[in-house]
Amino acid sequence: MSTIRDTFFDECEDLLEAMAEGLAAMSDGTADGETVNAVFRAVHSIKGGAGAFKLELLVSFAHTFETVLDQVRSGFLTAEGELMKVLERSGDMLGDLVASARDEEEADEAAVAAACETLEAFLGEVEDEEEETDFVFSAVTIDLDDAPEAPKEGSFRILFAPKADLYANGHEPLALLRALKEMGEIEVTAGWDALPDPAGPDWDQPALTWTVQLTTTADADEIASVFEFVEGLCDLQIEADSDAPEASAAQPEEAAPGPVAAGSAPEAPPVESPAPPPSAPAPAATAESAKPDSKSSESKAPQAASGPRATLRVDLDRVDRLINTVGELIINQAMIAQRLKEADLPPNADLMGDLDDYKILARDIQEGVMAIRAQPVKPLFQRMSRIVREASDATGKEVRLVTEGENTEVDKTLIERLSDPLTHMIRNAIDHGIEKPQKRIEAGKDPVGTVRLAAFHRSGNVLIEIGDDGAGVNRPRVKQIAIDKNLIPADAELTETEIDNLLFRPGFSTAAEVTNLSGRGVGMDVVKTAINQLGGRISIASKPGEGSVFSCAMPLTLAVLDGMVVTVGTQTMVVPIASVLETIRPRPEEIHKVGVSGQVLSIRGTYVPIIDLAVSLGHDCGRDRHLRDLVLLLVQTEGHEQVALAVDHISDQRQVVIKSLQGNYGAIEGISAATILGDGKIALIIDTDAVAASAGPFRLSDARPTEELFE
């Protein structure tokens, strides 16, 4: 059962997503007629599945929710204003209930009851008590309205005269007779007095009747239940024989018939004759449809023009294995290229052209595989609308969420791992960015604040922006706090950007009182770390009175990165291109000595510390190493300081497959991962931030004393 349970919760994810999407569309007025239907169906399906797992709290809440949605769907209620808010919150509640059911945690029943009440308040007179009992409890419910007389064991006489509709609805009298036979001894008499002339026009009309004498321990109710579905489609009389011959101690026992012995047809001779025209189901088809694999339903779907695009559900592990293999392919291609180069073939050899084709193909395959993992950020963004609601409730601010680029596709893992940082940034934007309505009015702004969440592709990265139209970073206050917390010296002079970047410093929190929103002990430094760990970069831009924008530049995938292959001392290493701003071959006059061993590069009027990677990573490079022989990579590091990394030379720029070292070697400072190069050698991938951070001894401090704060 556990696997179906997994399927259920898996499906719930999709359904909740569809629900959230629909609710969002209803809320911002872009809903069409089908939208409410889709929301209704999503909630309905969750209810249906939940019932199968006896998740009663979930079922009953979903039911109430669904009932209100049904009213909206049929136009009795209009989803706007307060009701719209309630619907959105109910969606959140449903999500919570699914989550707690999945994790087998206790749900907050009081909260659920309150939410139900809120919903019911909109229902007014709507009655549905009957349904309520129907689905919460029993299995198959039997829709017998006029229950026959009291239970009685013994002998029954059943008169059964089918009407035309009985045959039209796929019923088979023989099947019913067999079911009766399961219950005890029967004697069936067919009545064919009404048989029409076989040559006549109305031979299609039902003519046969049956009289059944049944001796059974079952009671009349149970007998009637056999005719459950044909009620109204036949004339039926069930009479207990008054001279009950074998009234005994036999209790009515469960009438559930076991497997029927084949071929034991009751003695109803003309059984074939009432069968309607020969449109009998072809048994030949069973061989085909008997395929036991569960995939058939998903894969051979002839979706054609109808419905959504056909999709295929694949185990994530398989995709990961494929990605890995493709990684090997890329490495293999690089190796062949290397070999061919070493073989020193004439440059116009066909082989080189073939190799180029191979490269292109390998790249295509790789992109194709990556695309399998890529998913739109839409669900992630939708989850954020809930965060916005909760945060605005908690702070008493009015905030709307605007999303852009929801269909931008990003690696699945990335999406999952962006959820927490985004949540925090959104809370932050509402808690610290957006002003209270009163204040906004005073500032001449719309009292309803806006949080903007956008995603788009830019130069091989995915850019995710979280913007607000709030007050912007309160720089004097930020600076004061940083001073109070000893993050910077009291007399530090900082540029605006530098002040803004103080927000990312560990231990910084501007909330005057710790609110239960942002002030959960995590600051923007945690967000920054999370983004960096995903290979992304975060930055902030803020304008007083107009708001702030946090931008996260994320890699498209976590499996491959565009790297610059460099030589460091005797080693070949890779620097992620994403972090390289420019490469510089410095002129001697641009290099200045600072302090004992420090050197800075003067570039466009500012000074940037130079870090010799070889030295920093502990290579023994000998005495005669001069910076002027080296190449500098200007990189952007945490907090937006720039650092120039000195390398011996740059040899290539290419995609490399990331191979984690952590599993085998643990975390190594300055190294983020490794890759395999074309010559089969392993190259380490430099973690530029860590290198910059660890190269403490020579910082800007000596060149620009005001920058001491970055110590």
Next chain:
Amino acid sequence: MTISVLAIDDSRTIRELLRQCLEGAGFAVETAEDGVDGVDRFNGSSPDVVITDINMPNMDGFGVIESIRGGGRNRTVPILVLTTESAADLKTRARESGATGWIVKPFDDQSLISVLRRVTGA
């Protein structure tokens, strides 16, 4: 003879539950994820019995029944409605469309199997 069942439900969970329940009882199960898919599959494989949900995208259960029974066709194939709905007017409508039986979710495996046996005469 193996009885073949076509189960039409937009919920993957319910489809899997039905599959597990019915295959365990020796039925051959084919599933479809909405009404349109269901009718397509019905036409392709002529199952012995159909189980359909009511609330589905693209084509609902009533549509399925009407498409299957339309024009007096396929009258002998039992069509069971399996739904969380239990409103009388819906049941009436289903019957008028040609439904053979109405089962309210959540279903109990044994009862479902016995109902299936009953309507197919197995």
